[in-house]
Amino acid sequence: MLRRREILAAGALALAGLGSQRATAADEVVVGVLYALSGASAQNGVDARHAFETALDVINESHDLDLPAAKGAGLEGLGGARIRLVIADHQGDPQKGRAEAERLITQDKVIAIVGAYQSSVSATVSAVCERYGVPFVCADSSSPSLSRRNLKYFFRPAANDEMFSAAMFDFMDGLRKQGKTIDSVSLFYEDTIYGIDSSNVQRKLANERGYRIAADVKYKSNSPSLTAEVQALKSAGADVLLPTCYTNDAILLTKTMGELGYKPKAIIAQAAGFSEKSVYDAVGDKLQGLISRASFSLDLAAKRPSVGIVNAMYRKRADRDLNDNTSRQFTAMLVLADALNRAGSTDGAKLRAALAATDIPGTRTIMPWKKVIFDAGGQNPDATPVLIQYVGTTFVTVFPESAAVAPAIWPMNA
């Protein structure tokens, strides 16, 4: 038992890049991190690890950044204690996520868990956390149903898909007011909790705000071919295509559209795949002018120096820029650190109370949000989403006006 723990601790330490600087156990706060590190979305888990290591660097070392827990080494509220991560692999399986969460809580005595990308896994992990009275900070699962379960220990600093989709329609409403013609939209979404949730909200919003739904196409995720689906989209020829898909499908969709000669007039994507660098490496040339909802935009660095500095720190580790997911993961850890400082304790109930009382102004984060607060369901209602447009080889923020750097190029394919 002891030996296994030691091996595990050593492994976790090596991962956290702390090496010989290991603090004594008393000065350590252990936080569990749960991601899929193998399987179809393994890349996301690997990137997440770099994001959390960057957050740990900010928290554990002293940095002159206007971010929570950045100044001074370690957690001030806990006498300079350092955060140590224990990272576990849930393989995208809700059962494994649940088992790993239990292991982290009972064996590693983690004081909180951050995770878990797949909404289905976040559903079981947060249930375990609720039962053990350990806070779960949901970094990047955006299914709206998660924050509707009245869990006491569930906290999501980032927006959910409902808020994201609302931003998309706000943006289109704005264009309409400027005299642009946007009559119809096509929905294209995968058959998972993520895709269905997203499409349900988009369908509702389209009906409420008077957009005709030209095509409503559900597809099987990770499917080998999307030819039939793309043909349906092409024949519908909507003014705006609203895709909701992960990396592999986003690449396949773009390739198939190219093969079948379908150039949508405009694309507004529900991030995920369309915020992954690998998609733009593969088919970026075909996606010029694509607009994606986002939690994050790098050009915010012009207004807020901390964004550029944190991105540089992340870049050194991951050899890529922060994106929608990694920025949310980084921020989730900082939100947790802020609560730990205020709680002055690692006790589950006290930490929960501190999290619930969170009030961080948006300017003290790397996100374009108004602020970080939590409603009764643990959702941050002020996580204002932005829309970003792919121009050249970078993203430019085009919405809302408060964060926009340039006006949107519309339509994408005239």
Added chain:
Amino acid sequence: MTGTSLIAAPAISPSLDEADRRFAAKRRRSLYVGALVFAGLAALPYAIRDVYLQNVLVLTLLYAALSQSWNILGGYCGQISLGHALYFGIGAYATSILFVNYGVSPWLGLGFGAVLAASVALAIGWPCFRLGGHYFSIATIVIAEAGLLLVQNWDFVGGAMGVQWPFNPDSWATLQFARDKIPYAHLALGLLVATWLVTFLVAESRWGYGWRAVKDDPAAAQSLGVEVFRSKMAAAAISAFFTAVGGGLYASYVSYIDPESVMSFRFSLLFALPAVLGGVGTLWGALVGAAILIPITEISRSYLGGTGSGIDLIFYGGLVMVVAIARPEGVLSLFKRTRAARNEEV
């Protein structure tokens, strides 16, 4: 083995009484061993204090039971199904939907799911058992995948959103235990004992001999008067019945199901693998296989998976390959050989 010699034996033989007596003694011994092993397994969760290891135990027992259910059709009757995820899903969904949407006790849900799955197995078996060999296996894969797609697109059962069990206080009535793993270990063990007993009883019955005859050579079996088609149907129904009970228990254990997490193809493989690894068509193969496979996959993932290097999966694949090459008849055959060698010496 004794069985085939019994059938093949001439009607009257002077050694028949003696063989009968020996056979009965052997059966009694099996039963004693079974009682002992299961009593030990029932006590085991009390000895393991660690919640995580208890979880590994629950999964091991559950997969042993599910693999034993698969073994009835795949091992004894020789009909290799790679679509048992369908029955597992039916059990999981029937139990969850009845409980979450209609407040029906999960115990009734387990029974309903089991009967439903058995009926579906019969409905599938009707056309598919006319297919021979590999064609049957392929058909089962396709049908299970079709089932997955159906459930994913069926809003009544939650579609892709899945079904979340409510947060209820601990109770045997609702099969909900927030932190306590011991009841789940006993539920899984109960299912394992049930499948083991059914296998034990049926294996040496007229049906069991029929199944093995069908497995060895369907044409020869038919010529000897074995009702091949009905044998297969019976095996499929029993197998599906218990697989669905396992699915219902799994749903109550995880408290959240979505189509991918109970009906994906990997479950079909996971039911076959322990039996194949331990010894197909044997009484203990499924448990031995599960006792090796599940702890190794779970523990290697937990303690090596965090590196993100996939070492745990390489390990898992390597293990299956080693057994497949070194012991194609399964781990149990190791013991059989030594015993046979000992008997020869005597």
